[in-house]
Amino acid sequence: MPEASSSTGVAQLSFGKAVNAALARALEDMPEVVLYGEDVGKPGGVFGVTKDLQRQAGAARVFDTPISETAMLGVAVGAAMSGLRPVVEIMWIDFSLVAMDQLVNQAANVRYVSAGRLAAPLTVRTQQGATPGSCAQHSQNLEALYAHIPGLRVGIPATAQDAYDMLLAAIRCDDPTLVIENRAMYHGDPQPVSLGGPIEDACGARVARPGRDLTLVAWGAMLFQALEAAAQLAREGIEAEVINARWIAPFDWPTLLASAGRTGRLLVAHEANVTGGFGAEIAARVQDELYGRLRAPVRRLGVADCRIPAAPHLQAALIPDAGRIAQAARELVGEQRDRRTQP
């Protein structure tokens, strides 16, 4: 099986190895890229994602840091302002809160406040989500916090191809960018990943499955639950279109509005808490833009507003899955049917 060192063509890579391949390519193609974080250099990362990169690019460009998230992100801001393209790993997104000042008050302000005379093209790689046994400080989904901040870009890859393409897009992009990966998928089954192609822009959703009856929009791990739900619904004659949102900020409104405008029904599913989650933004925006064209109110599925417990069965009680997504979709479609039957 081809390994991450394959620089062109199509390789079978796990999500984690696709991240590694993107980093290897960035280090090779862009001399201004530096990669650092806690344990990312010699040990190759606690998830093994940065394995061998220090050996390939040298300890000056790939190095280990103290456990100092504020210093790590502040250094990234200063290095980016000075011509480097730092890629920093924040091991768990929960830890980014320790250094939120450097993302929100510093990085996101550099371009705007200097009227474009300075820029901070840094990339933060991190991962989020609940997995069995993960405690409440290692299981949060915080994308809405960062999507709220103008000046930041926030991407959430769902597939190995996304992991590769979106990370390269982030590194090439001249804005501060947060790429939120998924540790549950790092060591998943290898998928075909096209390597060495042109680097895309750090924006843009994808239609993951076409359909006519309703639109399901999801990102990250929830995409697979949405696709599974769509497969269940198809067996019942309901054709759901599934959108892989990919970039939460800036969000690809045209793609979503086109789909929801066509199907007339929209269901958002995410792993973050419902209140103030990004689903709320989608619901508000779509209802604003498509008022009168929707056949049912926009619905949201997310985690009940709760801390995340460690016990797997308690986590499962909170987090939406394919079954719940399919049920909500049936209700959405049914609501319209019910309405139609009203006198």
Place this chain on the structure above:
Amino acid sequence: MSLVATSGDAPFARELAALDTMLHIRLLEEKITELRKAQSIQGSIHLCIGQEAIYAGSCQALRADDPVFSTYRGHGWALARGVPAQGILAELLGRESGVCRGRGGSAMFSAADHGFYGENSIVGAGAPIACGAALASVLRGEERVALTAFGDGAMNQGAIHEAMNFAAYRDLPVLFICENNTYAELTPVAETVRDAELHKRAAAYGMPGERVDGNDVAAVRDCVAHHAARARGGQGPALIEMMTQRLVGHYYGDLQGYRPRGELAEARQREPIARLRQRLAADGVAADTLAALEAAAAADIARAAEAALAAPLADPATVMEHLYA
């Protein structure tokens, strides 16, 4: 900046240049005070009157391309780096010709083309950023030294500690400049630490720590020059604590009721501009030279203010510009 001196003053050229910078800073801030009083400038402003020797002395010791990161009390650093007074005033007045087109304001402007990488209104946050500039300098082989300035209060921020350790473990060329004016905003720093000799903390990070008289422009310059040379030579960072006093409040409108009676009068005895002027006079610089220097600086600032006030306001139609590349 115009330097008015006769050939007989040549041995004092460096000191006269420092005095010129300090006068410009003082007069600029007095003009800012005036414009704030008249409501032409709005919002909070933080003045550095009394601390000018730190900026003039430090910048004399730096290379033009060494990046400087200051706090929100940054007008003096900017001017000492050569940012035109007109661009600063226009920025505070919200003009299109402001160094950041009115987006930075008094507390958050930058002018990178002058080596001034910006103020920061989050206490301590500039120090890790300066480490990043130093990291870039090393990797790009540019031999630039990053200077980060912060107050005594910031010494108790986690970001400063993280930055000092980061710079030290990687031998980064960073000068950590603590402008110790003895007050963390409105609270004496000595009341919030066990040991008020803040420079001693450098030892914990394995780097030199030094305390200098921040009102003595020559002492500041020599100290910064020494540590900048070390840093440029790959010997890593240093912490320099510069003792000074601000002759004004923490912010415009601060009534300073927290300052003991007589403290300000005493501080005025040690203030850096009068002190340098006296020393130069004692060393034989003609009174005319000093008076001419002052008159020229006053004219410069008056002209800058006039031009800034006459400039058009930043265009609201552009308010969303510069968010993304």
